[in-house]
Amino acid sequence: MSKWHAKDVPRLPSMDLLRGFEAAARLLSFTRAGEELHLTQSAVSRQMRELEEQLGATLFERRHRALALTEAGRAFYPAAAQALAAMRECVQRVRQVAGLRALMVSSTASFASLWLVPRLTRFAGENPGMDVHVSANARIQDLDRDGVDVAIRYCPPAMAGTAAVRLFGEHVFPVASPRLLADTKRPLREPADLRHHVLLAVEDPEGAYPWLSWGSWLELAGLGDLKPAGRLHFTEYDQLLRVSRDGYGVALGRSALVRDALRSGELVAPFAAIGHRAADSSRAYHVIVAPRARARPDVQRFVDWLQREAAQDEYAPAVEDAEGGRGSKDGARKRKPRP
Amino acid sequence: MSKWHAKDVPRLPSMDLLRGFEAAARLLSFTRAGEELHLTQSAVSRQMRELEEQLGATLFERRHRALALTEAGRAFYPAAAQALAAMRECVQRVRQVAGLRALMVSSTASFASLWLVPRLTRFAGENPGMDVHVSANARIQDLDRDGVDVAIRYCPPAMAGTAAVRLFGEHVFPVASPRLLADTKRPLREPADLRHHVLLAVEDPEGAYPWLSWGSWLELAGLGDLKPAGRLHFTEYDQLLRVSRDGYGVALGRSALVRDALRSGELVAPFAAIGHRAADSSRAYHVIVAPRARARPDVQRFVDWLQREAAQDEYAPAVEDAEGGRGSKDGARKRKPRP
DNA sequence: GATATGCATGAGTAAATGGCATGCAAAAGA
DNA sequence: TCTTTTGCATGCCATTTACTCATGCATATC
The missing domain is CATH 1.10.10.10 (Winged helix-like DNA-binding domain superfamily/Winged helix DNA-binding domain)
Structure with a gap:
């Protein structure tokens, strides 16, 4: 001993x-x-x-x-x-x-409500003492002037800057409530069936987001002449998705922002393989850190967390990869709800 | 990433x-x-x-x-x-x-009060939920019958049994309050100076503990004929030590039991080199575990702790080894009291 | 009877943890 | 003023810890 x-x-x-x-x-x-x-x-x-x-x-x-x-x-x-x-x-x-300060994040309202905020609750649990403020305002350009520490922007890499961190790209494909698929009077088995349905879209009078338009997608699908049952336009993307979930029409799903709804089964993607190629491969979601905040350990931790969450999403896709599905162990397979 | x-x-x-x-x-x-x-x-x-x-x-x-x-x-x-x-x-x-039970320990009252209990507070802190009861009664022989889980006995190994664990041996040497050393009227610089002092001893009418008697020690020191200033006898060893600490006489210090007092400076050992050899090398402190308690994890932890505390004492002796002192890094060197 | 699923475990590996030795710098002692 | 002492920091290294991968096992489900 x-x-x-x-x-x-x-x-x-x-x-x-x-x-x-x-x-x-x-x-x-x-x-x-x-x-x-x-x-x-x-x-x-x-x-x-x-x-x-x-x-x-x-x-x-x-x-x-x-x-x-x-x-x-x-x-x-x-x-x-x-x-x-x-x-x-x-x-x-x-x-x-020790005087740690709040962390100010800026992103679009849609990105905030559909991707970031649902995940932030877990971040908060794993990082006690951190105070994250989300500003659903993507018009902010001068991070230092506007007191923003981290901005998340969907833009080309050149615009984001060399210090920016790329989260993920985006592609778009039609999504709809599973109830629409169950409707035998208005089938939705093939893309041409879209003529029976109301198409939901974001207002874009200046054509600033061509990749988000039904016109672009239908061209890609070889259905440029298709006349849908109707069209509805919305100013906010999350409002559009809510209407889609309620079964009132077919939306163009932005892959990152619809991922949770696809996972939960609230939405389905009947034609995901079409348009799998990034709608606009020059753009992606980037994390841009204000120069004066780069040395802050809490900011570094937050950015690291964002990257990991983004990578996690990429490893476990919400829809089967069109080029080749995974085996039965695919984590995305929907579980039965537990009692 | x-x-x-x-x-x-x-x-x-x-x-x-x-x-x-x-x-x-x-x-x-x-x-x-x-x-x-x-x-x-x-x-x-x-x-x-x-x-x-x-x-x-x-x-x-x-x-x-x-x-x-x-x-x-x-x-x-x-x-x-x-x-x-x-x-x-x-x-x-x-x-x-989970129904963990108390742990019953039996030892002599002196060992309990002078060595075990002062250390048990640390054990308790490191082992929450354990309930250790100390019975200061060494007359217990049948551990199972008397509901004792662990006994600590000063005895020959043969008496302890092959399953027992040896903690440490013991040797005896005079100890006194440092005030006695400062008394110039009654010097205590060499063993013969003991003739000026009251010698304190444990009552032992049957001569059961010859190694604890002044007679034995004085013979070893070549002072068999020494007549001290007086003699006082006590039934309990810890009472004897209290009187010694108060400066009323010189006691025979039992190495393990006086270790803390030497360390704190309450006692000093002017003639430690004499008698350094174990007074009775056949005896030592042993830990004896009741057979029915051997499988209990809490009992195993306790015994393990006892062994380590004992080994710790052996590695950091309270008095310099008579055969050769350690270097200046000797951990036993007394520190100045801190403010 | 075949398949699915969740806990247990052997084996391997990267990271964590602690000890040893030493450097540094200032307080304390001679 | 010089020497010694002492406590924190750190390079280096060995050991331990903690996790992943792969697989076994056993029972529920299909």
Whole structure:
């Protein structure tokens, strides 16, 4: 027996183990907890074993393809949640005192509401003490003057600048409520069937967004002469999508902005293969950081997070790749809703 | 930029970092915090850098040979302490629900009060949820019958049993209050000077502990005929030591039991070299675990801790080794009391 | 009977963590 | 004034930790 070495000192469970436990206990699944925490099922399984060994208590009852909490696990859950909360409060307090500032982000209203804000809640959870303000105003050009730290713009790379970070490109394809597909009186089985439907589009009197127009898409599909049942125009893209989800027409889906709706099944993409090529390959979503904010660690963390979220989306497409689908393990396959 | 990998997920500070911070902030020293946590100064230094990076805040102001907390550090301290407490509460709660039982320890009253209990407070801090009961009753022989999980006995190895764990041996030498050494009217510079002093001893009418008698020690010192100024006898060894600390006489110090008092300077050992050889090399302090408790993880942890504490004492002796002192880095060198 | 699915685990690897040795700089001691 | 002491920082390296990949197992579902 040697003298004390650091490895011999009994340790308290790490925050990582608690976070794993909280997710696994809430979801009752190591697999899904892993997905939420960007870990493999194997890693979560081992974490829970390690935690149980440290505590000297069994937290989960392993059934086949199901987990249940033991009495000790149920007792641990609120305490673990409290310990996590105490730590986040801890971190938040010190960052406040250290004078960390809010992070100002500018993007279009549509990008904000359809892509950024739904994801920011997770960012906030993983980054206590950070105060992110989203300005749904893409007209801002002078970031320094207007007090913006990070801007997200859909533009050519030359416009974004060499320091900008590319998130993802975009392509467009028709999307509609699954109810429209179920309508036998007005079929929507092939592109020509669009003549039976109302086409929804964003107002563009100056033709500033040609790639977003039905005209362009129909030309691409060889249907330049098609006369639809009607046309509706909207000033805001998210309003257009809401109408589409409600089943009142067919919209041109912007891939990034419709991704969540496709995933949830609120929208379907019957002709996704047409137009898979980027509608305007010169443009993409870019992250532009104001020069004076580049050295801020919180800004760097935020930009890093944006890139990872964007990459995550690209690895798990919402619609099957038209050139060749993945195998049965495709993560995008829709799960049955859980009770 | 790749998709999410576990290493990319922002992490909350670990409990190890918080514990390091709490100790460094309380002691205002990385070196002493390291000693307390069984880490090197280097490790604590790096931990604090890592913590500051994770938080994005400076917690310490490094001065030469001194630390001060920054405002952020002062703000972090109570929050960190609360997070540590929340975690310990967390661990304790789950262990209670899991039905962990108290751990019953038996030892002599003197060993309990002079060695074990002072150290148990640290054990308790490092092992939340464990309930250790100390029975200062060494007459217990049948551990199973008497509900004792662990016994600590000073006995020959054969009596302890092959499964017992040896902690340390013992040797005895005179100890006295430093005030006695300062008394010029009654010098205590050489062993013969003991004739000027009251000798303190444990009652032993049956001669059961010959190695603890002044007679034995004086014979060893070649002073068999020495007539002291007086003799006092006590039933309890810790009472004897209290009187010695108060300066009323010279006691025979049992090495393990006087170690803390020597370290604190309350007692000094003017003739430690005489008698350095174990008074009775056949005996030593042993840990004996009741057979039915051997499989308990909490009991195993406790025994492991006992061994490490004992080894720690052996590595940092309270008095310089009579055969050859260590260098100037000897950890036992007494520090000036801090303000 | 075949397939799907979620937990457990062997093996491999990259990153994290800690110790050793040393540098640096200023306070303390001679 | 010079020497010694002391505590924080850091290069380097070894060991441990933590995660991924691949696969096995067992049972529910089709």
